Amino acid sequence: MPSGLHYTVDMGSFFTIIVSMVFVSNFVLARFLGLCPFIGVTKRTDSAFGMGMAVTFVMTLASAVTWIIHRFVLLPQSASGFNIFARFIGNDTSLVPVLKTVSYILVIATLVQFVEMFLRKSVPALYESLGIYLPLITTNCAVLGVALLNTTATEEVLTFPAATFQGFCAGVGFLLVMLLMSGIREHLETLPLPEAMKGVPIALVCTALMALAFMGFGGLI
């Protein structure tokens, strides 16, 4: 086990992850990641739900896979035999943050492609219901964001289950906000708004108000 990093796992920390990822540092309303699908796909509840589910799915998988990549391929301290980078740069970790971003994009894009093929073959019903949203999230910054957050060593490093769970909770937070927003926007459609405020402008105003409301969760942890 590498020195200077200690691992924690207990039920308390899992609860913290839920509250933190879903409410306190919600990906859309607190971290402002994934705003493109948030504005683009929240016009109707069913498409918002599809997108939210697809993002949750990919975030969970991406968290798991990128944790493995980070731990066993990027980090030079790893004892595993197939560390490529350590052979050239020794124990220097200064390159890891740079390589992380590039390799995670590679991982996520591949993963989404693979998941798409797999679902198409094995679970056609799910493939149909996710539809266009699955390839759309290949380059979603929220997915890359959760992978990077999971592997940013602050004072403690997440364990594999905690990282995966954090990815899942981040997806659930995204799904929650997508559903809230689509519900609001379906109501907004029927309001007599000034022409200039229709569509995205009023959606952004609502987003700001929702973000303010979510700040109220700040004291929870």
Add this chain to the structure above:
Amino acid sequence: MPVRPAQRWKAGRLLYGIIIASVLGLGTLGVVFAVGLAIANAKLAVERNPLVDKILEALPGVNCGACGMAGCAAYAEAVAARKAPPDLCAPGGPQVHMALAGLLGVEVQEKDKRYAVVHCNRTAAKPAVDYRGLSDCNAAMLYTDAIYGCEYACLGLGTCAEACPFGAIVMSAQRLPVVIEEKCTGCGICASVCPKNIISIEKESSFVHILCRSRDKGAVARRNCQRACIGCGRCAKVCPVDAIEIKDFLAHIDYEKCVSCGKCVEECPTGAIANFRQMRRRKASVA
């Protein structure tokens, strides 16, 4: 202090080490993933309906969206799944409809060819407003309703010509769109982008069209444009099949009833009605 060669060599080696590590490492990851995906693609290949490929081949492949689907591939899948009729492809026209129907083994009712008709023939050739913004009708609409005096008239900035995927619209010297009927497929993209709604898609067999959309009272319309429809109703009176109706000071043709006799064209005091059959003949004789 001068750098000794050994030191420079050491720093250089570290730098090269970093570059080699990054390129090799990411390259290896990429190759591993690519091989993985290739294997997955082979193993998880889904039996695709060969009909989809055949249909896709028969379609023109311009992805214009006139059928209402995301593109030709989406339409091909819908047709193969019998979820969409084979005669929605406007650019393809009757040939493609027949080909698709042949592939599906069904009959199609032959549709009339359709093309875009521009319902404006304004006389004002010079702008009444000095608009210097983006050369786009929708952008211009943010500032003014009427560049050429009439608020129903064509703005002349060529958004329709720009949008046409077939190059079937050119802007005339008067800054009016001219539809080249041989190229027009009737896909309706120009009609959907025009903020003035002066373009409509009509059957090729309809020859007589009102070239005005002004709903102003006769005097106002006439002041703005010499060729405006003033809603006098003489066309409606002379029409033998009662196909013309005056609504909001503007003549409307019911294309179901119209027999394209052309009597209204001669009767119209302002020349707001045109007979496309004559215009075509004239064009043919010139050519």
